Amino acid sequence: MQHLLTSQPSSLFSRRTFIKATAAAASAAALASSALARDYGPDAPPSAYPEPDVLVHNPERFTAKIGNTPIKRLYTGTLWAEGPAWNGVGRYLVWSDIPNAVQMRWLDEDGHVSVFRNPSGNSNGNTFDYQGRQISCEHGGRRVVRYEYDGSITVLADEYDGNPFNSPNDAVVHPDGSVWFTDPPYGSWGDYEGNKGEILLKEAVYRIDPSGEVTLLTDEIDKPNGLCFSHDYQRLFVADTGPGDIKVWDIADDMTLENGALFSDMTFDGTHVGPDGLRADIDGNIWSSGGWVGDGFNGVHIFAPDGERIGQILLPETTSNLCFGGLKRNRLFMTASQSLYAVYVNTRGAHIA
Numbered sequence: 630m631q632h633l634l635t636s637q638p639s640s641l642f643s644r645r646t647f648i649k650a651t652a653a654a655a656s657a658a659a660l661a662s663s664a665l666a667r668d669y670g671p672d673a674p675p676s677a678y679p680e681p682d683v684l685v686h687n688p689e690r691f692t693a694k695i696g697n698t699p700i701k702r703l704y705t706g707t708l709w710a711e712g713p714a715w716n717g718v719g720r721y722l723v724w725s726d727i728p729n730a731v732q733m734r735w736l737d738e739d740g741h742v743s744v745f746r747n748p749s750g751n752s753n754g755n756t757f758d759y760q761g762r763q764i765s766c767e768h769g770g771r772r773v774v775r776y777e778y779d780g781s782i783t784v785l786a787d788e789y790d791g792n793p794f795n796s797p798n799d800a801v802v803h804p805d806g807s808v809w810f811t812d813p814p815y816g817s818w819g820d821y822e823g824n825k826g827e828i829l830l831k832e833a834v835y836r837i838d839p840s841g842e843v844t845l846l847t848d849e850i851d852k853p854n855g856l857c858f859s860h861d862y863q864r865l866f867v868a869d870t871g872p873g874d875i876k877v878w879d880i881a882d883d884m885t886l887e888n889g890a891l892f893s894d895m896t897f898d899g900t901h902v903g904p905d906g907l908r909a910d911i912d913g914n915i916w917s918s919g920g921w922v923g924d925g926f927n928g929v930h931i932f933a934p935d936g937e938r939i940g941q942i943l944l945p946e947t948t949s950n951l952c953f954g955g956l957k958r959n960r961l962f963m964t965a966s967q968s969l970y971a972v973y974v975n976t977r978g979a980h981i982a
Contacts, residue, residue: 667945669702669968676700682928682943683972690933691940693910693974700942700972703735703962704742709822710964712799714755714763715954715982722954724964725752727768727822735969737955750774751816751823754799754855754950757981764808766797768816768823773797773808773837786810786843792829796822799855799906799950802981803862805883806839809846811853811867834867836884846886850876855906855950859934860913860979866892868904868917875904875917875932892936895919902926906950906964910976914939918963920947929963944970953978 667682668674676699683694707726710733714723720737723745732752734745746752750767757763763776764785771794772787785808787793796816801809813832816823833848834856851871858865858880865878865886875893878886892915895902902919909915913934920927928948931940946966954962958978963970 669705669945680972684941684943685939686941687933687937687939690937691914691931693914693931693940693976695973695975698973700944700970703740703969703971704733705968707733707967707969709949710966710969711753711949712755712766713950713952713954713962713964713969713982714757715952715958715962716757716761716763717954717956717981718761720956722952722962722969723755723763724950724962724969725749725755725765727751727753727816730769732765733969753797753816753822754810756800756802758802758808759804759806759981764800764802766800766810768796768798771796771817771823771826773800773810785841786835786837789830789833789835789843789845793826795828795830795832798853801856801858803858803883807884808837809856809858809865810835810837811856813852813854813870815852834865834886838884844884846884847878847889849889855904855918857907857909857915858980859915860909860911866907866909866915868907870903870905873901873903875907875915893917893932893938895930897926897930897938900926902930903947904930905948906952908951908953908982909979910953910974911979912976913979914976916951916961918948918951918965920949920965927965929961942972952982954982958982 679696708728712725722735730748730751732746732749751769752765754766773785775783794812795814798811814828817826831848834846836844854870855868877892879888903921904917906918915932917930928944929942944965948965951963
């Protein structure tokens with residue numbers, strides 16, 4: 630996602646100029662917790678149980694909170710952290726630092742963090758396919774690539790209808806072997822998160838067939854960003870960072886979008902939260918990162934399948950993306966501005982990450 634306050638199209642400003650929180654919302658956030666005041670440093674005191682920054686809005690529907698586990702900051706030091714993806718074979722998490730054009734890796738064995746890939750083409754979203762190969766969306770190269778077992782790179786898609794993509798942002802894999810991805814313009818608006826260049830395509834969501842054919846799924850969306858399938862692959866959710874909401878479609882024949890609708894306008898107690906990354910759990914709930922509005926709203930927002938917000942995870946930084954990982958896929962990893970966070974939850978991610 631592009632985040633420079635320069636002379637960019639007005640849609641960049643509209644998604645960052647959010648309505649201020651009402652006094653009631655500010656009071657509720659203060660009563661719940663102050664994530665900004667929390668010390669996450671190496672000498673921080675132990676967290677109190679139950680974890681105060683995992684909020685339950687509907688106890689009958691949000692049962693993922695674990696009473697005796699804390700939110701942990703695993704790393705800090707990136708410029709803009711994005712695209713977390715869990716590798717179950719290697720037991721590591723990979724994520725992108727887009728402006729620094731590197732991918733980072735956190736090892737589950739001892740928490741060691743190192744540069745995993747340099748340069749990364751200003752990669753944003755990452756995921757792994759069902760053969761364990763990493764797939765990345767490159768802002769700099771305006772393409773979606775796959776890293777093969779021997780270290781070589783296969784370009785899965787770099788153009789549509791004869792024109793280069795804008796800056797592929799996030800990708801998910803389907804059991805049929807296809808790769809679905811979003812293509813907003815953020816990485817081509819400037820040189821900070823990619824390479825400044827001309828925008829030749831309408832922002833859209835695409836599908837790459839195992840044969841290599843690229844199909845436009847929908848361009849009836851302003852700035853498609855994070856995306857995820859429902860737990861049963863019957864629906865597709867997409868974060869639209871133009872108006873700052875989440876949209877949903879039914880999936881027909883595993884490859885066609887129908888019945889587009891608004892899933893959440895991301896406005897709570899008069900405050901509009903900017904969505905970004907999306908993930909589904911095995912219970913059908915949708916987990917969305919959020920930010921740009923400060924304490925009480927930055928972090929993760931959890932929705933029931935019908936769109937009701939049932940829980941929250943508060944973080945002290947604008948949160949870009951998230952994924953489920955760990956041996957049981959019951960640990961939520963969250964990239965947030967300069968840092969990587971994690972918390973165990975009483976559910977599991979619905980898909981490989």
